[in-house]
Amino acid sequence: MGKAGRDLPGAPEAGKALSKELGYFENNASCMRRAEYRERLFFVGSGVVEPGCRTVIGERLKQSGMRWSVRGANAIIALRCCIISGRFEDIGASCSG
Numbered sequence: 001m002g003k004a005g006r007d008l009p010g011a012p013e014a015g016k017a018l019s020k021e022l023g024y025f026e027n028n029a030s031c032m033r034r035a036e037y038r039e040r041l042f043f044v045g046s047g048v049v050e051p052g053c054r055t056v057i058g059e060r061l062k063q064s065g066m067r068w069s070v071r072g073a074n075a076i077i078a079l080r081c082c083i084i085s086g087r088f089e090d091i092g093a094s095c096s097g
Contacts, residue, residue: 023033037044059078061068068076082088
């Protein structure tokens with residue numbers, strides 16, 4: 001556990017959870033550069049992803065009268081994602097299984 005975890009008072013039962021939480025931040029600090037990302041005009045929230053999922057996945061899978069098995073839904077999702085991302089050549093690897 002890093003210095004931050006050693007300096008915080010708390011109940012012994014909270015120590016394990018605290019250690020896990022602090023470990024996550026310590027291990028992922030290099031990815032947590034929100035100010036830099038915003039300066040470079042990158043999206044830092046899920047607000048853009050959620051409507052994309054609704055468009056790419058929801059509209060295709062939820063059309064009137066459609067029924068999908070889990071395997072069939074996963075296959076069509078992989079296909080749609082590969083097509084929309086311009087990585088159609090990767091579809092064989094994505095859909096195999």
